[in-house]
Amino acid sequence: MATTFAASVLHMGVDEDLEVMMFGLADDPFDTMEYILFERSLEHDEQDIKLGLDRVYVEVGDQSRSSYGGIEEIAIGKNKVTIRVNDVTALHLGTEKTMKVTVSTEYDPDRVKEFLMNMFEREPSVTIRLE
Numbered sequence: 001m002a003t004t005f006a007a008s009v010l011h012m013g014v015d016e017d018l019e020v021m022m023f024g025l026a027d028d029p030f031d032t033m034e035y036i037l038f039e040r041s042l043e044h045d046e047q048d049i050k051l052g053l054d055r056v057y058v059e060v061g062d063q064s065r066s067s068y069g070g071i072e073e074i075a076i077g078k079n080k081v082t083i084r085v086n087d088v089t090a091l092h093l094g095t096e097k098t099m100k101v102t103v104s105t106e107y108d109p110d111r112v113k114e115f116l117m118n119m120f121e122r123e124p125s126v127t128i129r130l131e
Contacts, residue, residue: 001096001098002082002096002098002099002100003060003095003096003098003099003100004099004100004101004102005027005034005101005102006027006101006102006103006104007025007026007027007034007035007081007101007102007103007104007105008026008027008028008029008103008104008105009024009025009026009027009028009029009032009105010024010025010081010103010105010107010112011023011024011026012024012112012115012116014042019041019042019043020039020040020041020042021039021040021042021115021118021119022037022038022039023037023038023112023115023116023119024036024037024038025081025101025103034061035059035060035061036058036059036060036083036099036101037057037058037059037060038056038057038058038071038116038119039056039057039059040055040056040057040119040120040122041054054122055068055069055070055122055123056068056069056071056119056120056123056126058070058071058085058089058093060093060094060095060099061094065092065093065094065095066092066093067085067088067089067092067093069089069123070085070086070088070089070092071083071084071085071089071120071123071126072084072085072086072125072126072127073126073127073128073129074116074120074126074127074128074129075129075130075131076109076112076113076116076128076129076130076131077109077130077131078109079102079103079104080100080101080102080103080131081100081101081103081112082098082099082100082101082131083098083099083101084097084098084099085097085099109130109131110130113128113129113130116128
């Protein structure tokens, strides 16, 4: 079984002021009810690394449903993104291990894959692939 929702927004970019890379899928750009957000800090200190905060942060729906790391695979298709997480992360996120997002906005899957590969470059166990 999978957690599913439909997204009309796909955002990816780097916020230099906040010093983070961000990738997000949301149901609505203004009245957001459902979303998945990935963030990775551009800089990490020794304490971040020790605490595991150097991994990609994932949030689903609100900040209480979040985790660092635990992403196993992201598959990017023409109109969908499938995310697979480990058991612990699924528990923290309150989701199934597999999340399937149908995306109604136009995007380039190759560009999304390249962005996510850069975002997860410090987590070599994460598979980023085209579907």
